[in-house]
Amino acid sequence: MYVLDKSQLPSFLEAMAAGRTVFVPAEAGGMTRFVPWQAGIQLYWEENPVISPKELFFPQTQVLYGYRTLGQQLEILSRDEGNSPRVIFGLRPCDAAATGIMDDVFLTKGYEDSLYRSRRQNTLLVVLACRRPGPACFCTSFGLDPTRADNADLMLYDLGAEWGLEAVSPAGQDLLAKPAGPVERQAAAPEFAGDFPLEIKVDHLPSGLRPMFRHQVWDIMYQKCLGCGTCTYLCPVCHCFDIQSHNRGVQGYRYRCWDSCMFSDYTLMAGGANPRPTKKERVRNRFLHKLQFMPERYGKFGCVGCGRCVLKCPVNLDITQVANRLAEVVANA
Amino acid sequence: MNPITEEMQQIASELLTAQEVKCVLGWEKGTLWYQSAPAFIFSPDEASRLVWDEFCLPNLSSYLLDDRYSQDRVAIFVKGCDSRGIVRLLSDQQLSRQRVYLIGVPCPGMKDPAAALGQKPGDTSDLPVASKCRHCTHRNPVLYDRLLGQPVPEVEPSGERFAHVDEIEKMGIEDRYAFWEKQFARCIRCFACRNVCPACNCTYCCFDLDEPRWLDKEVAPSQNAFYALTRAFHVAGRCVECGECERVCPMGIPIMALNRKIIKDINELFGDYEAGLETSEQPPLGRYNPDDPDNFA
Ligand code: SF4
Ligand code: SF4
Ligand code: SF4
Ligand code: SF4
Ligand code: SF4
Numbered sequence: 001m002y003v004l005d006k007s008q009l010p011s012f013l014e015a016m017a018a019g020r021t022v023f024v025p026a027e028a029g030g031m032t033r034f035v036p037w038q039a040g041i042q043l044y045w046e047e048n049p050v051i052s053p054k055e056l057f058f059p060q061t062q063v064l065y066g067y068r069t070l071g072q073q074l075e076i077l078s079r080d081e082g083n084s085p086r087v088i089f090g091l092r093p094c095d096a097a098a099t100g101i102m103d104d105v106f107l108t109k110g111y112e113d114s115l116y117r118s119r120r121q122n123t124l125l126v127v128l129a130c131r132r133p134g135p136a137c138f139c140t141s142f143g144l145d146p147t148r149a150d151n152a153d154l155m156l157y158d159l160g161a162e163w164g165l166e167a168v169s170p171a172g173q174d175l176l177a178k179p180a181g182p183v184e185r186q187a188a189a190p191e192f193a194g195d196f197p198l199e200i201k202v203d204h205l206p207s208g209l210r211p212m213f214r215h216q217v218w219d220i221m222y223q224k225c226l227g228c229g230t231c232t233y234l235c236p237v238c239h240c241f242d243i244q245s246h247n248r249g250v251q252g253y254r255y256r257c258w259d260s261c262m263f264s265d266y267t268l269m270a271g272g273a274n275p276r277p278t279k280k281e282r283v284r285n286r287f288l289h290k291l292q293f294m295p296e297r298y299g300k301f302g303c304v305g306c307g308r309c310v311l312k313c314p315v316n317l318d319i320t321q322v323a324n325r326l327a328e329v330v331a332n333a
Numbered sequence: 334m335n336p337i338t339e340e341m342q343q344i345a346s347e348l349l350t351a352q353e354v355k356c357v358l359g360w361e362k363g364t365l366w367y368q369s370a371p372a373f374i375f376s377p378d379e380a381s382r383l384v385w386d387e388f389c390l391p392n393l394s395s396y397l398l399d400d401r402y403s404q405d406r407v408a409i410f411v412k413g414c415d416s417r418g419i420v421r422l423l424s425d426q427q428l429s430r431q432r433v434y435l436i437g438v439p440c441p442g443m444k445d446p447a448a449a450l451g452q453k454p455g456d457t458s459d460l461p462v463a464s465k466c467r468h469c470t471h472r473n474p475v476l477y478d479r480l481l482g483q484p485v486p487e488v489e490p491s492g493e494r495f496a497h498v499d500e501i502e503k504m505g506i507e508d509r510y511a512f513w514e515k516q517f518a519r520c521i522r523c524f525a526c527r528n529v530c531p532a533c534n535c536t537y538c539c540f541d542l543d544e545p546r547w548l549d550k551e552v553a554p555s556q557n558a559f560y561a562l563t564r565a566f567h568v569a570g571r572c573v574e575c576g577e578c579e580r581v582c583p584m585g586i587p588i589m590a591l592n593r594k595i596i597k598d599i600n601e602l603f604g605d606y607e608a609g610l611e612t613s614e615q616p617p618l619g620r621y622n623p624d625d626p627d628n629f630a
Contacts, residue, residue, distance in 0.1 A: 031519045031584055050583070051521075060521065061551045135365065135451045198364065223396070224371040229523035230583045244550045257550045263524070265541055279399070311450075314525055314581035315391060316363035316370035 001157070001189070002165040004182035009163060013037050013089065015178040020085040023056055025049045034088060043090070045158070047134050048306060052236035053091050054102060057119045058258075060233075064115070064243070066253040079253065083118040087175070089126040090156060094139045094304040096127045096149035098236035103151075104298045105239050115256075124171050127152035131190050136307030138198040138320060144304060147192050157189050164189065198310065200323040202301070206292040208330035213288070217329050221322060222283035224315045225262070231309035231317075232260040232286065237294075237302050240266070261285050287322050337385040337438065340481050341410065344436060346380040348408050354434055355405040358396060360389040367449035367457075371396065385410075387444040387457050390465065392577045394418030394531045397428050401536075406432055412440035414465075416474035417573035417609030418531035423476075424612050425571070427534045437477030439485040442466040465576025465589075468494040475610050495597050497590045513591075517557040519584045522550075526578035526588055532568040532608075539563070565591045570599055570618035573609030602626050 004012055016022050023034040025044045032044050033051035066077035091099075099120075106116035130137075130146040139146050148155065153172030157164035164187050167173035176182060232238040242259040246252050259266055262283075267276045276282050294302030303319060310318050345357040361372035361382040369388040373396075374380055392415045397407070411419060416437060422428040443463040468491075473484045501509060527533045527540070540548045540560060548563075549556045565588075572592045579588040599606055603617040603625070 029515055029519050030586075061553060220373070220375070223373040223399075226525055226528040226581070228525035228528050228581070229521065230525050230581075233521045233523055234583060242550055244546075246549050246551055255551055257552060258521075259550075260523075265543065268543070310364060312583040314529065314583075316368045318364045321364060 001185065001187045002167075002176050002182040003159065003185050003187050004163045004165060006161060006163060008180065008182075009043075010039065011180040012178065012182065014039065015180040016087060016089070016175060020087055022087045022089050023053070024089050025091075034091070037089070045090070045128075048092050048095065048308070050234065050308065050312070052098065052234065052306070052308065053088050053095050054098065054236045054239075056086070056088060056123070057099070057102060057116055058106070058239060058241075061255055061257045062115060064254045064256060066251070068251040070250070077253075083122050086119075086123040087126060088123060090128045091125060092128055092130055092306070093144060093146050093149045094137070094306040095236050096125055096151055097139070097142075097144050097304045098306070099125065100151045101237050101294075101298065101300050101302065101304070102239060104300065109297070124153040124169075124175065125149070125151060126154040126156050126172075126175070128156045128158070129189060129192075131158055131192060132194040133196045134307055136198060136310040138196055138200060138305035138307065140196055141198075141200040141202060141305050141320075142301050142303065147189065155189075159187060159190060162187075198305075198307070198320045200303075200305070200320050201327045202323075204327050204330040205301070205323070206295040208333075209288060209292040209326060211333075212326065212330065213284070215329065217325065218280055218284045221317075221325070222278075222280040225279050225283050225317050226315060227262050227264060227279050227282065228314070229258075229260040229262060230312050230314065232262055233258055234308040234312055235303075236306055236308070237290070237304060261289070283317070287319065287326070290319070291323055291326070335385055337482050338383065341383045341385055341436075341438075342380045344479070344481075345374050345383055345408065346377040348434065349374065349377045349380065353406065354408040356407045357383075358393045358407060358409040359383045360385070360391065360393075360410070362386075363388075366454035367444075367446040367452075385438060387441075387460075388446055390443045390446070390463055390580060392418050392529070392531065392575045394422060395529055395534070395577075397422060397433065398531075398534055401427055404432070406434065408434040408436060410436050410438055411474050411477065412438055413469060413471040413473050413475065414440075414573065414575035416476045417471060418575055420476055420609040420612055420614075421531045421571060421573050422534060424609075424614050425532075425534055430612070435474070435477040435479075437474030437480040439473045439480070439482055440466075440469075441485055442469065442472065463580075465580050468574075470494075470574075470607065471610075476612070495593055497587065498594045498597050501590060501594070513561075514554055514558070516586050517561050518554060520552070520557045520561065520586060521584060522552050522557065522560065523583060525581040525583065527564060529577045529581045530568065531573065531575065531577075532571045533564065539567075561586075561588075561591065565595060568592065569595045570606070570616035571608050572596065574607075 022037040024037045026035050027044050028035045032049035034053045063079045065079050068075045106113040127149040153169040155166045240259045241256045243256045245254045268274050290302035348354045357374040359372050360369045363370040367388050371391050394415050443466050444457050444460040445463045448460050599617050606617050
């Protein structure tokens with residue numbers, strides 16, 4: 001393992017940031033999220049940031065192209081943002097796993113999303129091994145290891161006074177070769193301590209859910225939902241978007257933006273028909289998508305147990321409670 | 334068991350057994366010990382889920398909008414602020430009084446769940462009062478069919494209620510603009526603030542309209558500001574200060590400072606006014622008086 005005195009982290013990051021943007025967890029504008037590293041920035045390590053790193057690959061609003069009309073002429077203005085090299089430094093194993101799922105969604109099954117790919121392909125992941133579970137974590141329910149990530153380029157370990165670094169990929173190895181680089185030394189990865197506060201029992205999922213679409217259990221689970229976008233927007237795995245235009249006079253631009261299946265207009269058709277007319281159908285969709293449709297399509301659950309929705313849903317409509325309730329119904333069926 | 338909890342469960346069970354109501358809205362324990370979540374109780378045997386504790390923050394009144402055309406009668410537990418939410422719905426004619434059986438619960442003030450985050454369950458006496466309860470002027474329900482327990486003494490309104498507004502007012506115009514721009518820059522437009530609000534009770538919200546699209550779905554400073562300011566003005570004079578919008582905001586945006594600025598201005602322009610106290614109320618911005626001030630300086 002390579003080790004680095006914690007006081008040397010800024011110079012290590014500075015070297016890493018030469019020719020790249022390095023995103024680090026920090027408190028910014030009253031919120032915790034991943035922001036470009038710059039000298040003097042205070043890193044936030046206490047918990048997983050509220051806003052997940054998905055916005056770095058899949059921004060909440062992303063301009064696709066601009067346009068302008070001149071009489072009968074139409075001019076298309078490209079807004080390609082290019083794909084400069086980036087590093088996300090210090091994301092957790094759950095968010096790294098979520099990034100892997102996003103890769104499946106945007107880059108496999110016959111359609112490659114070029115916007116996603118251009119931001120993803122030049123991005124290296126430096127994954128922080130967790131040392132204890134957070135207040136609403138349940139990553140282990142999905143078989144994830146809170147101290148590892150398969151798709152990491154570099155693993156980062158908190159060794160107390162030092163950071164430990166272990167290359168997982170050749171690109172990660174290159175990151176260690178910087179002049180201000182860490183030194184190689186014998187050191188053990190820290191132990192993970194503490195019990196997970198929450199758990200989903202996945203034994204009956206997803207197959208047991210297949211006959212449950214019309215089950216009456218849904219009739220008692222949705223009432224308290226406010227139909228807001230909190231759970232889906234904070235979720236590192238949720239990936240729905242809408243495409244809209246911003247038109248002003250003779251010019252405008254087309255953009256894509258996050259959308260949420262919890263919103264009433266998500267499935268609203270022209271003419272006013274809505275196949276998911278009430279909160280019941282929307283809540284059912286959110287949970288079946290994560291617990292049944294995603295595993296059926298990608299072989300992975302649409303949840304990595306990061307706990308963001310559990311902590312931030314204003315009415316505690318908690319995926320662990322819902323999933324365990326469903327599992328109970330399936331088990332007794 | 335807390336005697337109020339016990340009484341709640343009993344009343345709910347009785348009302349449901351007698352089929353006087355179809356559903357009872359109250360609170361139940363959530364996933365984490367400092368979460369008490371909205372509970373919809375449909376049968377007497379579920380009544381034992383109900384609780385009353387220092388984390389019953391959610392205002393349940395806006396749920397009544399989900400079935401606003403239903404004839405089914407429901408019972409709902411209301412704290413002081415929640416009862417003002419009900420008054421809001423009644424005076425905005427979104428609810429008929431016969432449809433609801435109101436069970437008032439005098440409220441000593443809730444505790445701040447954010448301060449309990451990550452802590453072991455235990456003594457809550459050291460936890461600070463929830464931010465939404467800090468400037469409460471009506472802890473006792475203002476409207477109810479039946480009251481649980483004893484009324485609690487009301488707290489004399491202190492100057493603190495508008496302290497944050499005063500502070501922002503003192504900023505120069507550019508600093509003030511920068512302050513609000515920074516606050517709303519992190520708005521993710523989840524609409525939780527609107528969806529929870531009893532004053533946001535339109536059947537079809539202007540922000541959901543596709544054609545014309547008043548609010549672009551783009552999350553950008555201009556659109557976020559348009560959303561925040563329009564919502565604040567749409568509830569102007571009708572906001573019952575329940576603080577739910579700010580409580581549910583996942584981004585911790587100080588929405589109440591905006592609402593209280595308007596409340597303060599209304600007080601100064603039209604005389605002291607508190608919304609959500611009388612079902613026959615005519616909000617100051619909803620009526621015309623020939624001698625209304627017209628100084629928009
Ligand atoms: S589950 Fe919670 S966070 Fe998600 S839409 Fe419903 S109220 Fe909002
Ligand atoms: S569903 Fe909730 S816990 Fe699961 S990944 Fe999304 S935000 Fe995290
Ligand atoms: S869910 Fe697991 S990997 Fe994610 S922060 Fe919690 S312990 Fe770490
Ligand atoms: S604007 Fe906020 S404080 Fe006012 S009534 Fe609505 S939710 Fe309550
Ligand atoms: S609750 Fe907060 S983040 Fe959500 S729309 Fe309202 S102000 Fe924005």
